[in-house]
Amino acid sequence: MGVATTDAAVAIRGASYHPPGGPLLVDSLTLDVPRGLTLVLLGRSGSGKTTTLKLMNRLLDPTAGDLQVEGRPANEWDPIRLRRHMGYVIQDVGLFPHYTVERNIGILPAVEGWPSVRTRERVHELMALVGLDSTLASRYPRELSGGQRQRVGVARALALDPPILLMDEPFGALDPLTRAELQGEFYRLQTRLGKTVVLVTHDLREALLLGSQIALLDGGRLAGCYAPAEFLSTSDPLAAAYRNAFAAGNEQHRLPPAPASGGVR
């Protein structure tokens, strides 16, 4: 379980989020995001994964409890500085449709007032990093494939070299082949950059492949926090249910079970 350590990039302490007139979305959650590792928030729809992510970059503020980011209470951070300290990638990517790839990736350097030459260099560096051909720089998002758009989304989030990266089902909208390809690339990228990553997903395969730790959420509460190997052996009924659903899918179609560590590594 999430043991309180001081070297957490993000430390959530008994945080709840209860919007006025709505259901309790996050219920007294205590969780550490270890520095330099990837924490996966796994759970079904409505389990509070996305809300937890939004509490981290103050798109939402907890209605009870608190959070610390880099050892400092989140509510003492200027929300804008806090968000620029954390990259943000969402499932629908949310690229600016009226901006070219280059301007999309360069939006944060531009608003930070970087000289345009430096911004351009950074953009091309990032495009190479995420595997985008530099000829795509002048394209508009609608001219790109889903996988390319997602790469632009990741590059945009990395523009200011934030130490923390928040990803909300970043590969959810992709076809299975592109998804596997991007997951594998992201794993290598993460190994190289050593960012602290919080990744929201409902896909166990993705959780096992990318997560250093898997926090299982259920009804806004933390059901357990496991290393991938622990997740596969724990007797927690919810974790077992995930394993069974995963295994059933494989058996049904007479496929060999997917290796737990993921073949793409």
Added chain:
Amino acid sequence: MNLFDYLIAHPHEIVTLSVEHISLAGLSVGIAVLVGLPLGVAIARRPALARVVLGTVNSIHVVPSLALFGFLFAVPWIGDRAPRMAVLALSLYALLPILRNVCAGILGVDPAVVEAGRGLGLTARQLLLRVELPLALGVIVAGIRVAVVLAIGITTIAAAIGAGGLGELIFRGLAMVNDSLIFAGALPAAVLALFADLSLGWFEGRLREHV
């Protein structure tokens, strides 16, 4: 054909009245844009306020334009000069399509795009100026286009209170039962409206290309 007689005989007067007409309509739409843009952004953020403001502005359209011009006689300073009354009334009419489209344009921006922009750390102002307004621009220009055509049309009625413009010829023609005179006012007004509509339509199309 005698319909064109007056038009051909008095080109100078037609030009002068057309310029007056364009000035009245243009100034009115200009004011409506200056008011409508910030107000539209404000009501896009507050649905409760939007209902009140749009309801109020909408109710102005219920008042017949001729009557509205008449009511404004009683307003201090405005009532002193006919063009002032005309511009105020026309601005009020032009406000509705602009307000409605600014609001709809902002609300129509893909929520994922706004969400991503906020999550990346854009300030509310940066989000508005760099993302929301540019993406809403096509819809906003469509509203301005409706406002311009509306204003050019209603400006002809402003001649009834002596504000000038091409309506003067129409009212004079009506009084004198002179078709050629009516036509000399109506044709340029129609051409102006059509030209404004087509050119703004072209501009709107260009803006929507990337959205």
